[in-house]
Amino acid sequence: MSRWLNSRLGQRSPSPSEVGFPVGRRALLRGAGAVGALAAVPTLAACGDDDDSGDGGDGSGEVTFGSNEVGSTFAKQRQAAVADFQSKNSGITVKLNEIDHNSFQENINNYLQGNPDDVFSWFAGYRMQFFARRNLIGDVSDVWPLDVTEAFKAASTGEGGKQFFVPQSYYPWAVFYRKSLFAERGYQVPRNINELVTLADKMKADGITPFAFADKDGWPAMGTFDILNLRINGYQFHVDLMAGKGSWESAEVKKVFTQWQQLMPLHQTDALGRTWQEAAQGLHQKKSGMYMFGTFIIDQIPQADREDIDLFNFPEIDSKVGAGAIDAPIDGFCMAAKPKNKAGAKKLLKYLASPDASLQASNLGEPFIASNSKADTAKYTTLQKKSAELVSQAKNIAQFLDRDTRPDFASTVIIPAFQEFIRNPNDANSILKNIESQKKTIFVE
Template sequence: MSRPRSQAEYLARLVPPSVAGLNRRSLLAGAAGTGALLGTGLLAGCGDPGSGSGSDSKTVSVGSNQSDPKPKDVIAKVMAGFQTASGIQPAVNTVDHNTFQENINNYLQGKPDDVFMWFAGYRMRFFAAKGLAGDVSDVWGKLSGYSDAFKKASTGDDGKQYFVPASYYPWAVFYRKSVWQQRGYQVPKTLDELNTLGAQMKKDGLNPIAFADKDGWPAMGTFDILNLRINGYQFHIDLMAGKEAWTSDKVKKVFDAWAGLLPLHQPDALGRTWQEAAQSLQQKKSGMYLLGLFVAQQFNNDEQDDLDFFTFPEIDSTIGAKALDAPIDGYMMARKPKSEANAKKLLEYVGSKDAANITVKNDPSTLVANTGADTSGYTALQKKAADLVGSATEIAQFLDRDTRPDFASTVIIPALQQFIKNPKDIGGLLTSIENQKKSIFTD
């Protein structure tokens, strides 16, 4: 596949044609704890129940999964901009990121907020197909600054739009420049060089690779990149779509490579959140961290210039190192919002260049989706991230955005956590995954 020459061409590759539909960071539809969590109000709409759907309503409720301090502050600024522009008061219901995602199914079937944050791709299509999201095609008629690829990423199986993109971000290996300069570390170009670098970092008293998987989804990024590097983009996408066997030698090779890297990973990962792992990088206790650009949220403003990254190195020279994950985040509308008119006004605003400009000024941890935004304010890290995405030959959304949500959450999350805990029985693990996959994908 030729190299994309522009953001539009890159975005045309964001939604693989072989996968019609789901997301990232976990959907535990029907999990035993879901009802209890919802019952305590952890994930319920916060809009004024008396606001009604009439044209006189001046409120709109928003379900937000942006619970960390920096992104939460950015969302507050965007919503303030909307209120100033429209006179409509947004009531933001912020819920812990993982709780939001683990309970989204029941949330949408109950009394959701008018607008809620979610993800492009399969996850969006999944809820649209189930009738749990509102058609926002008319909002798209008022948007500008989006390529056809962004529209494709926002379109359901019925050809209607159900999503408004706000941001996207690449996954890469992040590090602190000052630590590397002090130690004389060089960016590895191959897996062997990465192993050699990791061994040196260990000798120097660092955790070579910061790592966390308490929340279940971060390890998916490691699997993704190893599979992309070892077997290539098309195999990875076909595996996610249920078209390839998890018991194949190709998948076994991925886990063998991962098992070889595990000694370089920060220990006790299953008891650590991604934020805590990122803080070990920020505190100069770890040398590297494979994560999305949002890792920058855990760094102070005066530390942003010290943060750098490289794309995960080559493993097979015939495949190279040009494929990566770059998920899209944004907003959707409930199927029956209390005020559909206000909900659509909000969606039109969050999809505008004005909202994108607010994000650029306040958030160094993401790239805005609207091409009309003024990106001259991007940090050096953001500019480099945009260049990385533009130079990629293939783009995946992320494991649980590229496959069925039930498969990602009920099979892959526990399987990867089991592997991290005990990487010795790879054959048995892959047989278990394959057997469960057959059951799920034949539903």
Template sequence: MSRLAGHPFSRRTALRGGVAAAGALTLPTLAACSSGPKDAGGTTVTLGSNFSDALPKKALADAGTGFEKKSGKTLKINTIEHTTFQEQINQYLKGSPDDVFSWFAGYRMQFFAKQGLATDVSDVWKEIGGGYTDAFKKASTGEDGKQYFVPYYLYPWAVFYRPSVWKEKGYTVPKTWDEYRTLAAKMKTDGLTPIAFAAKEGWPAMGTFDYINMRLNGYDFHVSLMAGKESWEDKKVKAVFDNWASILPHTQAGALGLTWQEGAQALQKKQAGMHVLGLFVGNQFSDEERKDLDFFAFPELDPANGQKAVEAPIDGWMITKKAKNVAGAKELLKYFATPEAQGAYLGSDPNNVATHKGADTSTYTPLQKKAVELISGAQNISQFMDRDTRPDFATTVMIPSLQEFLKNPKDVDSICKNIESQKKNIFKD
């Protein structure tokens, strides 16, 4: 068993100094920001960032200031709204991208590496590898055996709640699916929205599907399904949707019109009793409110699978193939791979867990420490649907399909048939 930040491990304001950021730009505008002569002087490094919420945006600026002081270079951060960045990343990378861009480990990293849109950073790993576990290196490695990614932080998905609300109402943490549904029904009679939920961007709904699938059918089946090797018309998949449909009457009304931030705010305002989301849900809480935030593992559906799998995406950095300052970009990645840089970031955004083995965990909040325990105790770690499968399949097929299910939960057969048809066409490449 390998280690993560000192624990066992088996798997989101204004900027100061020279760190500049644009507003919520479209990617074509972003691409225009990085035009200029190849490796112009090597004194400036540009970074395309999806850290668009106020807290992570400031945290990245803090870390960037540290890089500037240490390297003597200027870091220009170009910030794009998170979902827009994901949806338009392909055209961004094929256009005139920045030197470095924020991205995700695993399948999604491998996809762009295979497309020839990322720079090999195996030489960087020769210097930083000692600070990472084999699990992280594997998550950063392309199909060709080379590294293209440097992990920065990760965060588990779980069921979040406000302990003060639960204490007042006398609720206890459910372990099984039946207990979870029973609790949701009780919350509804108590005047709460049982389960906060937002699906305007589509991707937040993926977390619920992933967990039900892993709890019901097991991690191996889930990974195989994401890889296009299983049929979406399989009765196992339909059972996932049927179980999900059973809790939809207890989820937040109007979810298809709500952003993830609005869903999280329902929990923050104590209007909702529970919320399935990543640790970044804390971005919507003040420092004081975050003391009244806790989580539990997604409930068990089949005792054979228990709660063994945890969804814990890894975020980090890649260098674009068209980078103008490759040397400076690699210097930035080496800096981001230090306990110093990860600590600087987490000092402002305590809603994630560092990836470096030497990261200082003494200042972790109780929530961060519990997150490490959850990840450490997992037998299997998934990266999240839109990272464990092809990005085109996730964006063009699964997002609209999950949204269609939320509109018409009784139309599972038709939805699964449509997904399977599109999957065959996409995965034949």
């Protein structure tokens, strides 16, 4: 992995397009971003001018498309998709406005309040809902129904039951392991938390660290918190907490940290001095038995060993809650609140969510997991197929902590709090008190 890439991944969970999974990921967790002008930033230029010329009638004419990728495989995929769309829709031309990933995310607030493109790249869940509540993006409910699961639809829905987002691709967070290690040692995939702990104890007895773990970059531990909260308190509690509606000092959240504290001895020590890439090497070398992480972990596995990597859903903790909720960040597209060519924009959105668009992405050879359930999966790897199966079975899909909440809260409050917990797991109560105190100053409408 290049030094340039490592520098970009320092303070945020990575974009899959940067690590071999071309699914535009999330903004840098710093400064101005998706939730307001946290710092003064220049306005992101969009294609077109200030003339609102209506909805484009039947869609003919120009549609502007703001893409948060330049020069990447994902950028090439979008270029191919645009060419394919235009070949199928005579009379409609698409003008791509390609902006580098970080500039797009960090200037999104000014962009949407200025002169945005008709269609633009964005994320599902809270990041989309935030702008929907402020009437900065358009209702695209009439583009639906699409061939996606109900969980994808829920993540695309804002207040009032309307859809403001069209999903295109995703990847899940799960427990990754090497099939050969499990076969050699006779390990079995656990079905509940007791079986997971029993398995971990066997690994320790065999001289293997049960869980690879790293949090030098601040964001990886969010995945552990997410899955524990989803398993203990359920999806709705989790997303409400992320939206600032629940208390971090509640008995429910304290229960999550108690469980996390109990599981900590099963994880690699000195996590704050280790990157996720280094933790992934432990899994590859069979020094660690499992790793709770995103599918982009495969980037750190040599090609010859990739078919030996498998995954399983983190098992249930409470049978009343079950294991139907997972983190599976979904990427796709939104429409401006007042597009210059509304009909053309909606035709483009419908296409971008289609199997045809997914095929254009798959044809370029990089791993790509389409949201569309009818997409051609012939070129998918075994791990891609397993990922698709896992997500298709999910009842609820969360977007990962730094997408499900405000980026300023994630970066300035959660990262240091979780790192302090990793250093001092016996100090959870004071850590949660501090999170709740800071939350009240940030979640102010």
